[in-house]
Amino acid sequence: MLKLFFFVVLARVALASDVIEFTDDDFDSKIGDHGMILVEFFAPWCGHCKKLAPEYEVAATRLKGIVGLAKVDCTVHNNVCQKYGVSGYPTLKIFRDGEDAGAYDGPRNADGIVSHLKKQAGPASVELKTEADFTKYVGDRDASVVGFFADGGSPAKAEFLKSASALRESFRFAHTNSEDLLQKHGVEGEGIILFRPSRLNNKFEESSVKFSEDKFTNAKIKQFIQDNIFGMCPHMTDDNKDQMKGKDLLVAYYDVDYEKNPKGSNYWRNRLTFETLCNKGYQPELQFKSRQRFIHVLSYYQQKLPVSGFYFSTGSVQCFGFFHRRDGKALERFLQDYFDGKLKRYLKSEPIPENNDGPVKTVVAENFDAIVNEEDKDVLIEFYAPWCGHCKSLEPKWKELGEKLSSDPNIVIAKMDATANDVPSQYEVRGFPTIFFSPAGQKMSPKKYEGGREVSDFISYLKEEATNPLVAQEEETSKKNKIEL
Known part of the structure; x- marks a missing residue:
């Protein structure tokens, strides 16, 4: 009886999570049950996933009844992960009414997830009806963008709401048609005012900034916010x-x-x-x-x-x-x-390797320019993490690729430990492995590789993208011509 009691207690503990678990079998049928839900695609061995897990659990509990949080183990349920193009872990996506609404790019701690998703879940812009509503709203720790519109259906308000919808993940928006509020803030007909947090008020800049353009357009409103939201010293x-x-x-x-x-x-x-x-x-x-x-x-x-x-x-x-x-x-x-x-x-950098003559060049922050940027060669570079299982699976294929192209004077196959070195900003590494192609003469515009992970896939890609014909391709053509003769 005692054993049974402990079994029941443990079972209840195991079921206590507020994070929903989806599988290949039920993902499509259940995702549409949620007006909005955040889904984490993960692998149990992934270090970043392990770090995120407790924060994700706390956020799920705090957001219960507001926004759902779910997860999919991609090592078990690979079909749904492939369907949504998951190439690194963890990958987080927001779904609205069953449809992929894009990547979640917000903070990865409980407070940040809760704050970010609450902004996503509510209206893009909150309506303020009274002075009390206004005072409470602009008293927040973050800046507030408030639209004042005497005419609730004006084109200016429509443009404001477009901006609010586009920037809702980053900034706070509210609107009002209260005559008292318009008069108090000196707005005649329509206007937008950005209110900085009171805790950052100082004698060097105004605590609020008015939108000064004659015409209200989505682009101008967004630019106004970007230029003024943080002030001189955020x-x-x-x-x-x-x-x-x-x-x-x-x-x-x-x-x-x-x-x-x-x-x-x-x-x-x-x-x-x-x-x-x-x-x-x-x-x-x-x-x-x-x-x-x-x-x-x-x-x-x-x-x-x-x-x-x-x-x-x-x-x-x-x-x-x-x-x-x-x-x-x-x-x-x-x-x-x-x-x-x-x-x-x-620079955060590992030491430059004393011997770097192998088929795959080892890149660190200190030699990145010398290997990737300064030489007039095409470079295919893998950014990896030592603990990443997919990176370990790719390693022998990456080495084979380097060996196949080792005689090509115009191609460099390289790799970099992105956890131990600073990665240049134009290479956006969010998961592992991430692969980029850096063309000769266009070093500031690398292209992210999204193809297959077999050696033949990389060869096919380079045949299409390389600045000069691959030596391997020329050798194959030469052999074919000899056979035909």
Whole structure:
């Protein structure tokens, strides 16, 4: 009897998950039962999947009854994974009314998943009917974009809602036709105002920005938001960090805590960043990060972990220098050294191999330019992870491909451990293995390889894409001609 009791308890624990499990047999029949659902395609051996699992479980529980979270084990249910083009793990997709609505590109922690999906699940723009609604909405920790429209059916409102729908994953939108709210905010007929979070208010910029274009178009509204949403010095969090990629940034690390110490958090932000940059005329956008929340970044730069610190990064994800003195003069010198080209560039890189004469070239961050970018050759490069099962399966085929093309002077077959090296920004690696073709003369525009994983598939692809005819192809043609003679 006691054994039976424990069996029942364990069975209940095993069934406690709020994550739905789909299979090849029931995916198509059940996915349409959910107006919106997030599906994780995973493999049990995948390190990233293991890291995501507890966060995914917590998010599923918190979103129960709002948005469903599901998963598919691709090592068991391969048909549905192939159907949706899953090539790396984990792959997360949003489905609406049974249809693939695109990749989920949001945060991969419980808080971020919940925040991201709540924005997706509700209306793209929230209607504000009263002053109390408005005050509560713009009091959020993130910026708010509010449309004011006296005419609820105006073309301007239609364009605003288009922008809200397109950017709902990233930003917060609301609208109102309340006459009291229009009058209070000085809007005659129609207008859009971006309200920055009150915790980031400062004397260097306005707390709100009005859309100033004469014509309301989706494109102009989106550009207005992109240009103004973060202000001069945003507070970077897990939720918004991806929205700041691709810009030149001065990044400041402090013990930021806007919940318990907003005044102290803003003190050094205002003194060292705003004053120095405004007075000296430097123009890079700023980011303000919690030292504890992003401590892994500081560890990455192999520095002692000071109370505060700065680094400068460019849109091409090159990072330069680091200092942690709390005075404007030090920051001024730091920036001047950057513009004078005196700062050291930081790269996460394995050592350059002493012997790299094999059929497959080993690429690390320090020799990426020399092997992939500088030589006028076509390069087919695999980005892999040492723990990835698919990468291990591909390894002998990749080596065979390198051997078959080893005599071709115009082709390089290469591989790079993307977990141990910085990957250039134009190579978007979200799963493993990811393969890119970098054509000679077009090094800034690599093409992602989406074909089969057999040697013959790679050969066929290169015959189509290579800048020069493959040597292997020429040899085959020569042999055929000899037989015909």
